[in-house]
Amino acid sequence: MNKEKFAHRSSLVLIAVFCVILALAMLSGFILTDDQYSFYENRNLAAFPELTLDGVMDGSYFTALDTYIKERSAAREGFLRLSTFIDLYLLRRPVVNDVVITRDTLLPFNDFEVVSDYNVNYYSQEIANNLKSHTDLVESYGGSFYYVAVPCQYVCKSGDYPWYLNNRSEYTEATRAALFPMLEEAGIEYIDMLRYCEENDYPDSYSSNIDNHFSITGGYATYLEIIERINSDGKFSLDPLTEGEYSYSEVEKRYLGSRTRKIFDMWDITEPIGIMTVDEDIPFTRYNWGSEGASTVYHIPGEDEQYATYGVYMGGDISETVIKTERPDLPSILVYGDSFTNAVESLIWYNFDTMYSLDLRHYDEMDLESYIEKFKPDIVVCIRDYQALLSPWYNGQ
């Protein structure tokens, strides 16, 4: 063997391979996707930067351009998938793309934290004050206000975390210990669904193994608790949906939860997403953002959709939804909160003449108090999950 020739040829091959990699990289830099939204990351991708003199002079324009090319590169999703696969199966990292990987459950990674009693008390008081003012407003015209705290996934599955990760149990307990006595003191009617979970030994069906939200079973349990509380206050007598009055079914498409979504559905774990449809034929008209839409409370994914997501319930987070059933003998209700409201709303509309639904993260036409004053719903329900209990912004305002 001519060693020099061999070395020369192997060098030429290396140079050729490197050039091919660079050429492909360059090509992927020219083939940029038009998608502005990354489905699996659930976020908007970088926009083409605006050319400004200041940006050129200080270099920020070029940095933004680099980010734009990186995020819009045609090869990006493929690399993201490959990277996730390597982390999951080859390197076996305990946390991949902010998801804690266990055999049966995918959980959110929580930053390590020091629970500050001062902060917990401060924000609890702020939340209690906000809710007190809403309660006073609703009661001023004869309505009733209820605050519903629902445990999110990390609360229900706190025991599934590896010992060295933060399951936020300390924060959860501190929040309960501070907030609920303040609500009681302020005379605010509240329902703590974590108590329901504790009393029922954390039923597996309540929460999801792959999504932050509760399941339809959890939504149903919450619905029943709300109706029971309304009835126990004596102003209304509502017939809750009970077994035999609804049909349970599972959406055919594979359920992509918020956790499986982050890891490109690469972990061999799934669960069905169920829906409960009212057997009785109750016609209703639904308005989304003020416009009439389809008369349904479930978005069943079509042929062109690969997955079902939590958006099955009420069609996802919509700033304002109104459902009118034209049954004036029944009361009206306003439900507001983050996406945990959706599963409850797909059931609770059944008991009301009109159901108003607001998500104040997106709704900006008027503030909550103005909305309540305008429509004067008989019942106002605020649903917040444990992660957001002490957040005084948006739906916590």
Next chain:
Amino acid sequence: MLFTSNVFVQFFLPLLLVCYFLIPKLGIMGKNAVLLVFSLAFYAFGGVGHFFLLVGSVALNYVGGLCVGLCERQGIRRLGLWMTVAINLALIGVFKYAGFATGILKDLGILGEAVEIALPIGISFFTFQGMSYVIDVYRHDTPVQKNPLNVALYISLFPQLVAGPIVRYTDIEGEIIDRKHSVALVTAGLVRFMLGFGKKMLIANPMGRIADDAFALVGTELLTTPLAWVGAIAYAMQIYFDFSAYSDMAIGLGKIFGFHFNENFNYPYIASSVTDFWRRWHISLSTWFRDYVYIPLGGNRCGVARQIFNLAIVWLLTGLWHGASWSFIAWGAYYGVLLILEKFVLKKLLDRIPKWIRHISTMLIVIIGWVFFRALTLSDGVEYLGVMFGMGSVDPASSVYYLHQYAPEFILAFIGIFPLKNVIAGLLEKHKEKKAVFIFSEIAPKVFAVCVFFLSYMSLVSGSFNPFIYFQF
């Protein structure tokens, strides 16, 4: 522009390679022109505002070089030298130290407000290169370069422009005018570049995430003693693999274009003393200070007191070179004191200590030094050290998480600090006569480099954490 940016890999490097190698009948001057244009574009990408500063620095040192190189009267030569050095120092003083100095004056109540000036990328590197050129011309170590484009290329040559190594004009003077390109050299350069790329993306960046998280917790109960150690070790790994990766990429790119830059690192974490460490770490800076500060001050050719003074000056300047803050000054002083102690007090004692103890104690000293280097303020550094040495909780949870999460990177880093590559290369060299060994030694590094580069590129595209540490200097 960063080497590990999409624009560099996807556009800059391919276009440069095409222009440099594929434009027909491009002589050395043409190739230099291509390199110069791309180098200036490389710098301008970081902000056109500071690009003019680079051009000004080139012009200053070119004129300074002409003055000290062409004038025959010693007085004018000396004046030219001092003026050039003074203006260089003034530039670096204004852009790098004005904020710090006016901050001190503000704290003393002498000034109302501290000035805030954005730090031009790589100013410490290109200013030192420019000064060394003029000083070398003054000393008659090298003839003056009359072609301004060649001076511009020397100072702004993109591989080493923003993060070193600090290249002396004498090192590449000949190659600017005449250099050879070969398949073997390009291959060696590519392998070096790809491995450097991998060190940065696959080891330094993940280590940086740990260090950033740990150092961000100074002053909170979340910084436990185990986490403080994990964070400090991670930072020690980050800064080595980050900076040496940049040097690897610079040296590799230099080879591709026919330049031979000197090595900047020689496995510093196997050092058996602080003196040994500084012979292995950022060699181009250490030798710069040795040749342009320490020796001119008298070096070792004077009494002990003067030597101590010289060392103190050099290490004060070394600390300041790295950054304008008290923590960098403390870091420089820390090494100054340690080196003085080793040289004048502990030398005989150290010789009697077993080598493994010296290795471990040196690493401990280095890690403690990096804590000052990384901490935002001197008091943060002291507090962090306090937690490392017992003034914090011993809850191991967070440190176990980081060790578990980044186990592959820690393993790679611990392997990477030892000269295993040299050992393997030595073994292969011994048996190179055997056909299989020869084929393996030819193929394996190339395949390995390509795989590392692919994984690194994947990490670049899929990740967003990508800061280069040495850009701030």
